[in-house]
Amino acid sequence: MSLSPPENGFLITVIGQIEMADFPDFDNIYCKYCFVYGSDWELISGIEEGISQVSRKSQDNRKIFILNFPLEICFKSTNPYGWPRIVLSIYGLDSFGNDVIRGYGMYHLPVISGKCTKIISTFVPASSSLLQQMTSWLTGRKPEYIDSRVLAYGDGREVTRVISQGKVWIMFNVMIKDMRKFGFDNIQRNEIPTNVI
């Protein structure tokens, strides 16, 4: 990211990490991520797609997966429409060593500067019929999306049935440059507190 003022657009820099995950039913997982953004957006630096190590569940009673996987990315745009989203696909290895989907998740990058941690619920698509449920149980192949980027868009969702399981913790540090200059206001105001009686 260069600090000279860009003539055409504002910059958003995100540094963060995929901290950990909680999947009570499974013993090991790994995580793939990709960023999806609108046509007015441009990737300035960083890696758009990544894949983490295979993490095993902790032995203590927290029973979590530590991923500690870094995210560093910078985007440029003139239009907040199509704001970048991170799409997560969590895979795990079954007892035969096959990759099986354990969860999909999606989250918009924060639109305000600052640090935040987000907990993302994940889900897997359900088999569409009882027969497919049987075959997936026998073969160990679970239904999955051909392209996980569909999750970044809301259309066509009505035909999918999912089972939600697991959570992923992501920490974001966001720095936004020149948004004010283009007339945008994204400064967070404090909420007027609720009166507690």
Add this chain to the structure above:
Amino acid sequence: MAEVYIIGQILGASDFPNKSLFCKWSIHAGGGWKLISGVKEGQTQIDDPAFGNFTCWCHPVDIHYATKGPQGWPKIHVQVYHYDKYGRSEIYGYGFCHIPLSPGTHKLECYTWRPVGTLHEEFRRYFLGGGIQLRSIDLIYSSSDRYRLQTEAMGTVHMEFSVILRNFTKYGVEI
């Protein structure tokens, strides 16, 4: 013209009598508002959580509006349906929420209600499912004609929206 960007997602639902749910949503804005890009209505996936009591929809919303004034500020209304094991869907709740006026990220909780019918209708609903529905969806977000309804509390729909405003300060709006 001033512009409003609404970016976020319908996270999911909790506290409904059953966990296998989906939601039809739509954003309604007044006459002076112009949709520049984005989709303003949709339907979420059907989620049946494996454990926990949070139904996860993870449905993205990304909308760009232009407006001449704050009258008719957009509101989102939701219709939550239960999808049962026979593949039938029945209404579980209606609700609406205003999109916040102030910029930044906001967590919204939309409390929902369902219409209650006569004793006979409720008896039918208890044994067969279904239940009565609103004939006009406008009733979800309008304040007229509500007094004739009898309703019952249902669960909560959780949403998170970030609002970015543009050129409001140029017209003297103090945000």
